[in-house]
Amino acid sequence: MADFLAVNNLGKEYEGRRALHKVSFGLQQGDFLSLFGPNGAGKSTLLRIISTLTSAGSGKVEIKGFDLAEEPEAFKMQLGVISHQSLLYGHMTARENLIFYGSLYKVDDPEQRAEELLRIVELYPRRHSRVSRFSRGMCQRLSIARALVNDPSLLLLDEPFSGLDQYASAILTEQLGELRSRARTVIMVTHSLDRGLAAATRVGILAGGRLVYLEERDTIDPSAFEGLYMEYVHGARAA
Template sequence: MDAAIEVRGLTKQFGGRRAVDDVSFALPRGAFLSVFGPNGAGKTTLLRMLATLTRPSAGDIRIGGVDAKEEPDAVRASVGLISHSAMLYPDLTAEENLLFYARLYGVPDPERRVLELLDAVGLRHRRLDRVRTFSRGMTQRVSIARALVNDPAVVLLDEPYSGLDPHAVEIFDELIGSVRAERTFVMVSHDLEKGRALADHVMVMARGRVVRFARADELDAEEFRALYRSTVGTGVA
């Protein structure tokens, strides 16, 4: 398997609590993994470690064959993250925000790339408006453009549909469809139907551990719902 993401024995401890506890998996290039589980299961902590925003207490991460511990900058250059935080500067315009990130990543012809992305998320007409004047849905659309500005090989999504209006959901789905064949996705979601519809791999977590990691076609809908219900019943980690 040509793995895009390899995780071995990954653990994150906060005080006496293990938010992520000995997690291991490998995801092939071009795959879409949806991660499910109750609140406190360790899903977002896992995503933050994959993005190199949080250092593991133990274990190893390799993104595209690159060791995240040894070469974190190289990993960050190949990863895009959409999280609960937009990671945008509210007093800058949409265009200025995206140009800042494009130049930070050394994107060739950043002006052209930014306009392409603003077109893709349907916000070119608002490019000169400050982000603080945007609705939650519009801000999230700029955040999606920010996450794609460096043309990442791996895209990490933490509840990406949160706060999106129906039009923005449609735009986001089209964006995923247009770039899916070229990238690997890991999405944390509470939306079982949406998450399963997008995924070709699924992971269920509880209390920081992996309850099940499988190809989506190995779990039929009824079996998956039963597994998820029993997992949520274990409570918060």
């Protein structure tokens, strides 16, 4: 069966420093890949290339057969991204932000979709408030809604729980469960081994720009994983 997401020999250099080297993997629809690795391993670079924010130095990415380089617009219609930044306009209200992004993604009824998502992230009572007046936790919840506005087939999460309050974490966990139940594909970059293992169907370790480990979650013993992780990271450093 053809992969839903195919990453082939992806490479990237920044000013002569190798950030990614021949990274290849494939994911099926409904897979949840938790990607671990030390700082500077290339995790965020990998997500930025898949999300089209950075161009790949070499290799290619396909989603549902759409080539990232050749059909970027069709590719982007399938994507949702939660990053360190909220990507929200402070001068606009919560509702206006979601309608704006929904319209860009050609959502059928952006107003209705915005209100539906505002209810999910429990910001409906504050829908007419400007985002600049929101607390950090509220911004994070709205950022989750923004990433889901186009009902993405592939969701990319870069340290999604970092800095989230308890409430926003619970909403995100619930939404990730909901996405999995609808066979959506997720790639999550995280430093939290426990949280990553709990959510994943597949687990990868990126170190020194290489994908040094990729296994099915079912084959992993969670109690032994931390040792395994340290072994791979040290191994990559020594090499």
